[in-house]
Amino acid sequence: MKIRNMFMCIFIFCSISPILVAGNPPKIRTQLPTNSVAMTDDALATYINPAGLGTNRALNLYYLRTYQSNFPGDDALFISAPGTGFSMEFANAANDVDFARYSASAGQHFGSGFYFGTNYSWINSDDIDYDKYKSLSIGLMYRRRFFSIGAIGRDLNRPKFQNQKLGRTYDMGIALRPGTWRTTFSFDMRKTQDVRELDLSYGVEIRPVREIIFRGTYNSDKSYDIRFGVNLGNFGIGNSNFFDEGRNVNTGVGYFHFSSVLMTKPILRKRVFLDLGMERLDATLRIAKWDNNVAGVLIRINESKYGMGQFQEIRDSIMEFKRTGKVAICHITNCSTGGYIVASACDAILMHPSADIRLIGLRTERTFYKDALDKIGIQAHIENIGEYKSASEGFTRNAMSEPHRENLNEILDDLYDQLTTDIASNRGWTPEFVKQLIDEGPYTAKQALKSDIVDELLYEDQIMEIAKDLAETDVRLMNIHEYLNSGLSPQEWLVPQPRIAVIEAEGMMVTGESFTDPFTGISVMGANTIARAIQQTREDKSIHAVVLRINSGGGLVIAADIIWHDLVRLAQEKPLVVSMGDIAASGGYYIAAPADVIVAEPGTITGSIGVIGGKYSFKGLYEKIGIKKEIIKRGAHADFYSDYSDYPPEEKEIVQKQINEIYDDFITKVAFGRDQLTKVEVDKVARGRVWTGKQAKEKGLVDKLGGLSTALLIAKERAGLERKVTEIVRLPKSSWLTQFLRNMGHISSNRRTIISNIFSTGGQSSELNLINKLKSHRVFLLAPFELNLGLGLSYGL
Numbered sequence: 001m002k003i004r005n006m007f008m009c010i011f012i013f014c015s016i017s018p019i020l021v022a023g024n025p026p027k028i029r030t031q032l033p034t035n036s037v038a039m040t041d042d043a044l045a046t047y048i049n050p051a052g053l054g055t056n057r058a059l060n061l062y063y064l065r066t067y068q069s070n071f072p073g074d075d076a077l078f079i080s081a082p083g084t085g086f087s088m089e090f091a092n093a094a095n096d097v098d099f100a101r102y103s104a105s106a107g108q109h110f111g112s113g114f115y116f117g118t119n120y121s122w123i124n125s126d127d128i129d130y131d132k133y134k135s136l137s138i139g140l141m142y143r144r145r146f147f148s149i150g151a152i153g154r155d156l157n158r159p160k161f162q163n164q165k166l167g168r169t170y171d172m173g174i175a176l177r178p179g180t181w182r183t184t185f186s187f188d189m190r191k192t193q194d195v196r197e198l199d200l201s202y203g204v205e206i207r208p209v210r211e212i213i214f215r216g217t218y219n220s221d222k223s224y225d226i227r228f229g230v231n232l233g234n235f236g237i238g239n240s241n242f243f244d245e246g247r248n249v250n251t252g253v254g255y256f257h258f259s260s261v262l263m264t265k266p267i268l269r270k271r272v273f274l275d276l277g278m279e280r281l282d283a284t285l286r287i288a289k290w291d292n293n294v295a296g297v298l299i300r301i302n303e304s305k306y307g308m309g310q311f312q313e314i315r316d317s318i319m320e321f322k323r324t325g326k327v328a329i330c331h332i333t334n335c336s337t338g339g340y341i342v343a344s345a346c347d348a349i350l351m352h353p354s355a356d357i358r359l360i361g362l363r364t365e366r367t368f369y370k371d372a373l374d375k376i377g378i379q380a381h382i383e384n385i386g387e388y389k390s391a392s393e394g395f396t397r398n399a400m401s402e403p404h405r406e407n408l409n410e411i412l413d414d415l416y417d418q419l420t421t422d423i424a425s426n427r428g429w430t431p432e433f434v435k436q437l438i439d440e441g442p443y444t445a446k447q448a449l450k451s452d453i454v455d456e457l458l459y460e461d462q463i464m465e466i467a468k469d470l471a472e473t474d475v476r477l478m479n480i481h482e483y484l485n486s487g488l489s490p491q492e493w494l495v496p497q498p499r500i501a502v503i504e505a506e507g508m509m510v511t512g513e514s515f516t517d518p519f520t521g522i523s524v525m526g527a528n529t530i531a532r533a534i535q536q537t538r539e540d541k542s543i544h545a546v547v548l549r550i551n552s553g554g555g556l557v558i559a560a561d562i563i564w565h566d567l568v569r570l571a572q573e574k575p576l577v578v579s580m581g582d583i584a585a586s587g588g589y590y591i592a593a594p595a596d597v598i599v600a601e602p603g604t605i606t607g608s609i610g611v612i613g614g615k616y617s618f619k620g621l622y623e624k625i626g627i628k629k630e631i632i633k634r635g636a637h638a639d640f641y642s643d644y645s646d647y648p649p650e651e652k653e654i655v656q657k658q659i660n661e662i663y664d665d666f667i668t669k670v671a672f673g674r675d676q677l678t679k680v681e682v683d684k685v686a687r688g689r690v691w692t693g694k695q696a697k698e699k700g701l702v703d704k705l706g707g708l709s710t711a712l713l714i715a716k717e718r719a720g721l722e723r724k725v726t727e728i729v730r731l732p733k734s735s736w737l738t739q740f741l742r743n744m745g746h747i748s749s750n751r752r753t754i755i756s757n758i759f760s761t762g763g764q765s766s767e768l769n770l771i772n773k774l775k776s777h778r779v780f781l782l783a784p785f786e787l788n789l790g791l792g793l794s795y796g797l
Contacts (some may be wrong), residue, residue, distance in 0.1 A: 028123065028133060028161065029101055030074040030089040031066050031251050033240035034217045034225050036186035036203055038141065038150035038173035041493075042259075043078040046085030046105040049152045049171075050117030051139035053107025055494060056082035059260035068241075068252035083107055099125035107139075111542060113496065115141040129162045143493050146177045167193025181491040182207045210264045210491065213238065221245060229255075231263040261489040271295040273327075273467045273475040274483055277302070278342065281314050284480060285321045286709060295471040296327030298463065301343050302334045307582030308415055308603030309693065311341045313707030315422065318345040320709075327470045331463055332454065337361060337438070340453075341419065344426035347470055350463060351445050351454040359441040359453065362416055364408050370398045377620020381647040382612055383655050385663035389610030389688025391586075407690055411605070414692045418602050427452075497727040500715050501537040501546045502579075502708070504730060505530055505563070509555025509587050514732065525552060527559035533731040534566040538573055543729070545575040545719035547711045548595065554587025557611070557662055564669065567594040575718035579711035580604045580702075585690060589701070590666060593673035596718060599711040600693030600702045607696055609666060610688030611659040618643040676700050 029047075037049040043060040045052030059081050066074035076089040085105040092098045100123065107117035119137040123130045139152035154169040173188035186203040200220035207213050215227040222245035229238025236257035244250050274297045276284055281299060288294045299318070306314070318328050322345075329348040332339075335357045343349050351357070373380060373395065380395035390404040400408070420434040427434075437451060448454045456466065467475055478486070507514070507523040514526035537543045548567070554560065570576055571594045578584070578592040580600035585608035592598055592606075600606060622629065622644065629644040637654070639645040667686055671679040677700050685691075685699045696702040704710060716722055 027071070027091070027093045028099075028130075030064065030076045030091045031069065031242070031253050032064065032076070033227050033238075033253060033255065034201070034203070034215070034242075036150065036173040036175050036188050036201075037139070037152050037171045038148040038175040038188070039184060039186060039205075040150075042257075043080040043085060043087075045107070045117070046078050046080055046087045046103055047119065047121075049139040049141060049150050050085065050105035050107050050119045050137070051115040051141035051150065051152070053080055053083055053085050053105060053117055054109045054115035054141070055107070055143070056109070057259075057261075058082070058489065061258040062255055064253055064255045066251065066253050068249060070250075080105075097125060097127045097130065099123050099127065099130045109496065111496065113143050115143065117141075133159050133161055135159050145493055146179065148175045148493055149173070150175075167195070169193070177493070181493070207491065215240075229257070231257070233262055233264060234259055236263060259489055261485070261487060263489050270474045270476040271471065272478045272483070273298055273464075273471065275477045275479050276300065277480075278306070278314060278339075280480055282317045282708070284483070285317045288483070289321045289324045289326065294326060295473060295475050296329065296467060297321065298467060298477065299328065299330040299342065299346065301330050301332045301339045306338060307605070308338065308341075308418070309580065309582040309601040309605070309707075311338045312418075312422070312601040312603050313581075314342050315345045315426075316707055317709070318342065322347070327467070329463075329467060329470060331458070331460075332357065335359075337419070341422055343454075344423045348456070348466055349454045350456050350458045350466060351448060352459065353445050353457045355445050357441070357443045357445075357448050357453060359438055359443060361438045361441075362412055362419065364412060366394060366400060366404075368394050368398045370394075370396060377618070377622070377624045379617040379620065379647070380614070381617060381652070381655075382614035383652065383659055384610060384612040384688065385659050386610030386686060386688025388690070389608070389612060392612045392614070395616075410695075411690055411692060414695060415603055418692070418694065496542060497725050498719070498721055499540075499543045499727045499729050500712060500719070500721075501533075501540075501543045502549055502712075502728060502730045503530065503533050503537065503546060503732070504549045504551075505588075505591065506549075506551045506581075509552060509559040509563070509591075511556060511559050511562070525555070525559075527556075527562040529732050530563050531566045534563070534570050536731065538566075538570045543574070544721060544726075545577070545715035546570060547577045547579050547708070547715050548591070549579045549581065549708060549711075550584040550588050550592055551581035552588040552591075553583050553585050553605075554590070554608070557587070560587040560590040563591045564594060567591060570594075571596060575715055577711045577715045577718070579708045580606055580693065586610065590669070593670045595673065597703045597711075597714050598701070599704045599706050599714065600696060601707055602692060602694040602705055604693035604696075604702075605690060606693060607685070607689055607691035607701060609670060609682070609686035611663045611666065613655050613659045613662075615641065615647070615655075616643060617645065617647060619646070670701075674700060 032044060032047065035044065035048055040048040041052035041055040041057055043062045057080065060079070062078040064076040066072055071092045074089070074091040076087065078085065078087040083106060087103040089101040091101065101121060102124070103119055103121040105117060105119040107115055109115055117139040119139070121135040123133040125131060134157070135155045136157045137152055137154045138156060139150065141148065141150045151170070151172045154171070155166050156168055158165040158168060169190060169192045171188060171190050173186055175184055175186040177184050184205040186205070188201040188203070190199040201217050203215065203217040205213065205215040211231050213227070213229040213231070216224065218224045223243060225240055225242040227238060227240040229236055237255065238257070239252060239254040241249050242251040272294050274284065274288055274294060276297055277300045285297065288297065322328055328346045329350060330343045330346040332343060332349065332351040333355045335343060335355070337359055340357065340359050370380070380392070382392035382396055384392055387403045388407050390401060393401060393404060417431070420431040420438070423429070424431045424434045437453065443451065443453060445454070445457050449457055458466070464475070464477065505525055507525040509525050509527060512526045512528055514524060514529035516523050537546050567576065576595045578595040578598045580592065580598070581604065583605040584592055584600070585606050589606055589609060631639050631642060631644065633639050637651065640651060667679055667682045670682045670686070671677055674682065681700070685701060691699060691701065693702055693705060697705055704714070712728070716726060
């Protein structure tokens with residue numbers, strides 16, 4: 001049906017031109033190598049068919065020189081980037097007229113293989129007739145893997161030239177590939193207004209190898225042309241000769257071609273060893289493990305912002321990478337207990353002679369402010385549902401409650417067992433030996449070597465010798481940017497692949513838009529931003545499944561509920577899989593509940609299904625510093641939210657009723673999403689209790705253990721895309737500032753840092769934005785404590 005509609009559009013497009021009397025067209029452009037309007041998608045598409053620019057080829061450039069013709073010496077420069085193109089043509093014509101023709105083009109993809117493009121051209125010269133020329137063209141293209149259809153209408157505005165209107169020209173072409181990109185057959189026809197006959201062209205293009213291109217075109221007037229080109233790396237050269245019906249060369253054009261993406265493979269004398277930090281390790285290894293040019297990876301272990309869940313995810317990626325027969329080594333300059341989880345998965349652990357390893361275990365700390373608040377006259381009136389919901393204890397108690405202490409010990413026991421078991425398995429030790437090493441830490445470089453915690457102490461310039469020995473071949477280091485730019489320009493006609501969306505939900509949940517503090521790099525999750533991304537994936541037919549990546553300890557109830565509502569609608573239409581990072585607790589679990597499948601690492605912190613709510617009274621503080629307020633009100637509870645009011649029993653009862661209602665709604669929604677659990681069963685594993693991912697799976701709150709890669713595989717299966725190549729699209733789109741701050745490693749998941757910035761007096765607009773949002777709400781879904789992995793990381797829960 002779509003193909004039939006495309007043919008109908010082209011038929012109508014081409015049939016609007018009247019058939020009039022013949023005429024000879026003047027020279028208004030330079031000679032270009034011949035190509036089909038159905039094939040061209042590089043910089044030459046700027047003129048040949050601007051719809052081809054919508055295929056989003058990389059940065060592309062052509063310089064062309066006419067070396068043989070009636071008017072030799074013409075020059076042209078064509079340049080294109082994804083979706084746009086521009087050209088400058090410098091030519092000479094009869095009567096010693098020199099002119100410059102400029103063209104600006106744009107192409108757009110409209111889904112299902114359809115592309116649309118426009119071109120606007122104008123001429124500058126010393127001849128007033130040439131200066132009047134301004135042309136508008138519109139192109140169409142429909143492309144699948146082995147065939148393509150294109151059409152373009154040129155001079156649609158019928159520009160004036162030498163006091164006459166030029167006739168519109170309509171080109172239509174079809175190109176076929178017999179199962180391979182190495183051979184392409186094309187057929188084009190042209191209908192020019194004021195010309196009765198159709199011009200027909202038959203073409204064949206052959207690429208026996210990537211480095212060489214042959215193309216021949218035969219025209220209905222018995223003229224023909226032959227094109228030959230050679231490509232090496234990012235560059236190409238070639239020429240095109242045009243012959244008349246008597247086999248005489250009447251025009252010759254040479255060209256130089258550049259593409260920012262490699263057109264051919266460089267002649268590699270050495271295999272590649274990737275040089276990577278931990279920030280982009282997981283995503284890069286998913287690609288590199290299938291690359292035969294990659295012999296291994298050098299991982300730079302340094303201080304990082306990750307928690308247990310993401311350390312385990314990175315470790316899993318390294319193990320998958322090694323299973324393909326490749327080598328993984330690491331070099332340590334700054335390593336915590338968490339970082340050693342990653343290091344232990346490598347074939348060799350190398351360490352700078354002056355570095356240290358803080359292999360000291362796990363700890364959790366809780367600060368209690370009640371006594372200090374009492375001294376300055378501030379009262380925290382906070383209620384909670386669930387005996388384990390201890391997020392408010394820092395302000396209402398001066399020591400841990402027993403349920404809080406019990407929960408913390410259970411979490412630490414499980415995480416410690418995971419930590420020691422993982423390291424022992426990776427290094428060939430026993431968990432008991434790992435615990436002994438931890439109890440004797442931290443370590444200097446020499447101590448670490450003596451205890452076999454590391455394999456060798458090396459300076460930077462000595463690393464490659466180890467890499468060569470382990471890879472059993474000569475290798476060279478390549479950084480991430482060089483590697484990502486080393487992919488070959490695809491020769492296949494790229495058709496839109498089915499897509500899977502990854503929606504990244506990170507930070508404290510608030511209403512409104514997401515934002516990042518430009519001074520601290522703290523990321524806040526705005527409900528409107530995430531809801532808009534969810535709606536976009538639901539409405540986009542090219543997106544077949546969604547993975548919600550959660551790294552959040554919760555936030556405002558209303559923010560979580562806004563996101564939850566849109567996720568429920570999404571799950572009714574498309575597969576929805578949740579991937580939990582370091583933490584997806586309280587409000588983070590609230591938005592995970594609608595998913596078809598929930599995936600978490602064993603060390604992910606989750607659960608904390610409970611509610612806190614209440615207010616602070618500053619009355620005592622005001623009185624201590626000599627400030628008094630008088631409140632005149634209408635309505636029994638008009639001063640309910642005043643910071644000068646007391647907290648009588650009837651107000652406490654109101655708050656308790658509110659959070660009871662929210663808690664009941666919370667566990668109802670969890671039971672609704674977790675088919676295997678009843679509401680009563682959810683309540684038993686809720687009550688504010690925090691679980692590791694491993695424990696949560698045993699309790700039915702998590703379906704499968706694994707990281708983002710596992711979640712993506714499940715999403716593909718549920719969308720029926722197991723055997724298809726898919727495109728991953730990440731939402732919401734981050735601003736350049738957010739990307740910069742993340743790349744600099746400034747964004748922290750430490751909620752305590754967030755709180756300290758909330759109440760700072762710096763006056764930054766983003767901080768004030770967060771303060772205002774928190775001041776206007778009294779009920780929260782927040783997880784209750786902080787965990788620290790051997791001084792390497794602390795993150796708020």
